[in-house]
Amino acid sequence: MTARSAGASASGDRMAPQVGKRSERKRQLVPLPVRPSGQKPRESRRWRWRLLVLIGVHVAIALHIWHWYAKGRTLSPVEPSESMQTLEFGYVNAGFILFCFAILATLILGRFFCGWACHIVALQDVCGWVLRKLGLRPKPFRSRLLVWVPVVTALYMFVWPQVVRITEGRPFPRLANHLMTDDLWATFPTVGVGLLTFFVCGFLIVMLLGNKGFCTYGCPYGAFFYHADRFAVGKIRVTDACQGCGHCTATCTSNVRVHEEVRKYGMVVDAGCMKCMDCVDVCPNGALYWGIGKPSLGSKARADRVRPRPKYDFTLQEELVLGLLVIACFYAFYRLYDAVPLLLAVGLAVTTAYVIFVLAGLIYRRNVRILRVQAKRNGRLTGPGAFAAAFGVGLAWLVGYFVALQWHVKEGLYMLSQVQSLRASAPPEEWEPAAREALDHLRWASERTPFIVADWEFNIGSLLLALGKPGEALEHLYTAQKFTADRADSYLAIGDAELASMSAEKAEAAYRQAVRLAPTSVGARIKLSGALATQNKLDEAIREFREAIRLGAHDPNDRSNFAFLLLRAGQRDEAIDVMRTVVKDAPNDARARFNFGMMLMDAGRSDEGLDEIEAGLSLDPALPGGRAAFLLRALDAGRAERAFLAGERWREERPFDHEILHAWATAAKVTGRLDRLCQELARRPAADTASWYALAFLYVERGERAAADSIYSVLLKRNPNLTRP
Ligand code: SF4
Ligand code: SF4
Known part of the structure; x- marks a missing residue:
């Protein structure tokens, strides 16, 4: 019997189920290969x-x-x-x-x-x-x-x-x-x-x-170290003085079978060896030393030495089940309650899976010993065994509960990330179902947890806010904030919810707190500026925005908002200058060019303004209300010819857009084209819905409401979505 296997089976200290033989229960000294019986291994001084x-x-x-x-x-x-x-x-x-x-x-x-x-x-x-x-x-x-x-x-x-x-x-x-x-x-x-x-x-x-x-x-x-060691030339090596007594193996706390390895390879090849040098110190014959030589990778055993097959505690099938349990436990523990880091999760997964697996032996083994205590004898649970079984059931239930909890949280966070990526660009009907689903998952986890998890509360509050329920959102956000008083994003979310609840003063207070916690945060200063502007504290709002720009607010949208803030405060020239730099820096930003154009129009620079608006619309024809706004502003500025030509173009692209048709018809009237166009369109085939719909708008401009309504009532039967001219 080898030192390791003998020591292992005799000690019985581990939880592994063992057949309870009386002789094995006696505490024995570790028998070493050739060490005289009863002789203790030497103590290392190293x-x-x-x-x-x-x-x-x-x-x-x-x-x-x-x-x-x-x-x-x-x-x-x-x-x-x-x-x-x-x-x-x-x-x-x-x-x-x-x-x-x-x-x-x-x-x-x-x-x-x-x-x-x-x-x-x-x-x-x-x-x-x-x-x-x-x-x-x-x-x-x-x-x-x-x-x-x-x-x-x-x-x-x-x-x-x-x-x-x-x-x-x-x-x-x-x-x-x-x-x-x-x-x-x-x-x-x-x-x-x-x-x-x-x-x-x-x-x-x-x-x-x-x-x-x-x-x-x-x-x-x-x-990493394990595999690096296999390339190392520095190894624990042996001289011919070795007598195979096994003191080294008995001393090693890295579970290396030193005496076997040096006998077979002339060195310790097990990369689990941590070079503690205890074996070198205890060897009674001074046969071991640390020295330079061939690496252990690819090392061959001496021809006449046969190493016993490694002994494992469980069969391969049992280990496969244990492996699945480890995976389940890792899923259950990793990031549990936003608190369990990776190494702790690995430690918990391995130990918990091992304990559950060993305790499961109480179900199908006839005799089980755990930590030196007989838990099951001849198929019957002992008192401690019943306690261990109850503990095992409780532990398995807990892992199952954590798995369910983690699944709901992960699903909730995944849906939340979908919502966050869609919200900026998609209409609410595209992301609201995902937001509701995320909310259900996170609420499931929150309601089944006996304490507050700040991040869950924060996410639930943010989702409620996105779904237009700022009152409910505030309850969760304030709860989260009690545990995250040092986090600026917590106050920013509260500020957003307060603003949505029409409490601009409270929003301002929350944003100020966020700025205090994150003084270099551009977003916090811009939000504070917005809350101040809502209360007409324009000078303060401008001051905060200037600070945000100094800190690096380069987003064209943000700087456009700053320009509008300046405009609101009567600082038109600076507003135009700001927008001009925005457009210069982001010439392909449709919204910025459109806004710049509107600002120029307000300043009376009509042609330049219309050019910018048109440039914005050519970059993004779908800017909401953009084309109709261009036509109306062009008409207001006395640029009817330009409005008519643009309207004519856009009418063909969007023949049922009533805003475009209305402005186009007005431009037709102002430019004296009304009668000619009426005659032209009235000659179109009756099935040409688009032309007849446009004709109805022209009739309205000519003051012939009855004729327009009569056309509209016919067309409405073909397309019930048409708006009355
Ligand atoms: S290396 Fe030393 S301690 Fe280990 S078996 Fe050989 S003689 Fe004994
Ligand atoms: S050096 Fe330490 S870890 Fe390596 S075999 Fe010797 S006792 Fe074990």
């Missing part, structure tokens, strides 16, 4: 050095946080997870540099970083030490499928966003220096969530899955 280094790492982390508190600006987080910011936004930060350096060092020297610098490893080692002091020896869980969890997580974190970027055709962002930061905590979870992450990934997972359980079954960075 761990003290590692402990000192890991304490140093934590002191450095504390100093980093203190420096940020004291100075308000410090080095960006020295965390590998920050590399995601580099890939997503091009930020070159301390975490990215550390990660690159650590991978490079691992590629050459081996996986030292994990064992000597990772704070989660420190927590796992502390947990293992505490359990050993309690007389418990966590048995390593051996799985063939779950070892892929770190790889899949790493791909999801680092590769998947790049795939999305490439498929969306977005270029890689320009690299920017982010070595220093004002907000050290910007990418970190709350302290409570952080502590829970440490508990789950540093303690719970060790208790359930054995030493380095998180490194083996959860850590995405470990996936």
Whole structure:
């Protein structure tokens, strides 16, 4: 029997169901291959050095946080997870540099970083030490499928966003220096969530899955280091002095079968080895050392040495079920209540799925032992077994509830994103069904959650506002704001809802709060300006808008609004100047050119104004009411000939647009074409509905209302949507 397999089955510390044999229940020393029975493995003294280094790492982390508190600006987080910011936004930060350096060092020297610098490893080692002091020896869980969890997580974190970027055709962002930061905590979870992450990934997972359980079954960075180590030339190697006693294997907290590996390969090839050097220290024959040589990738076993087939705790079929459970649990936990970050979700998914799976053994196994306690004997549940079964049912129900909750939230957020992308350009009937659906999903989740989730309340409030229910929206937005008092967008939404409820004063107060929280926000200042203008506080409104422009309000729509604000305040010349720059900067912006034209018309510059309006209409013929407005303004300005010619053109394009027909008929009258056109159209075939409809408008202009109505009553039978001339 090997040290590992013997130790595993004898300890019984893990939750895995075991047949309860009396002899196995006795606590035994780990029998090593050739070590005389009862001889304890030697204690490593090297761990003290590692402990000192890991304490140093934590002191450095504390100093980093203190420096940020004291100075308000410090080095960006020295965390590998920050590399995601580099890939997503091009930020070159301390975490990215550390990660690159650590991978490079691992590629050459081996996986030292994990064992000597990772704070989660420190927590796992502390947990293992505490359990050993309690007389418990966590048995390593051996799985063939779950070892892929770190790889899949790493791909999801680092590769998947790049795939999305490439498929969306977005270029890689320009690299920017982010070595220093004002907000050290910007990418970190709350302290409570952080502590829970440490508990789950540093303690719970060790208790359930054995030493380095998180490194083996959860850590995405470990996936990089694991595979980098296989290329490394730095390895734990062996001399001929090895007697195969197994002290090394018994000491290793990374679950490496050291004595087997060095016997077969002459070195430790298992990339789970974190180069803690404990095995080197405890070897009674001084046979182990860290040294340079061939990498383990592709290394061949010595011809005469046969390694036993790896032993796994579950069959492949069982592992497939466990794998599906892990996926379901990950879905249930990741971003649950907008609070569970990725690493915590992975830790929770692996541990919860494992516990449910093991407890499910109570259903179909005759004998089950859990944590050294007999839970089922000869097909009957014991007292503790009944308690464990109830716990398992409760846990499974909770996961099911979280899955349903997450599905509703994800559906709701997806529909909300659809609404947000459609709202700017599509009429309400196109996005309102999606908004109502999003509202139903988010309300389902909110009503079944015993506490307030601020983001859900905010989204529900925003949807109600979009659906024209500002009163109801305000209830949710104010609820959300209690938990997000430091978020400007929370106040902006409240301001929008107050404005829609005709409470311009309250809207102004909310927008002012948003400006206070985000003084460089262009949107907040523009909204504040709008609320001030609504109350006729035009000078203040103009001041806020000027500040928004200084901060970078370049959107043509925004600057057009500023021009109209100036116009309202009687500052026509500046308004025209502003619009002129807008049109110059955005010559293809139909609305801007149209508005500029209208402004010029108001200023009495008719021809220039009509040119701009016509340019806007040629860019976007569908500008609401645009063509009719052009015709009427042209008539008002005494440009009847121009109005008639444009009306004639547009009448053919839109023969049933009553606004165009009305203005065209007026222009025909002013230009003296009325009688000729009447005669011409009256000769058209009776089936030519468009011509006869136009003729009705001409009759109205000639004062022949009865004739117009008689034509209209005939045409109405053919097309009930026609408007009376
Ligand atoms: S390397 Fe040392 S501790 Fe390990 S089996 Fe050989 S002699 Fe024993
Ligand atoms: S094999 Fe040796 S160096 Fe590697 S983790 Fe185990 S005890 Fe540490």
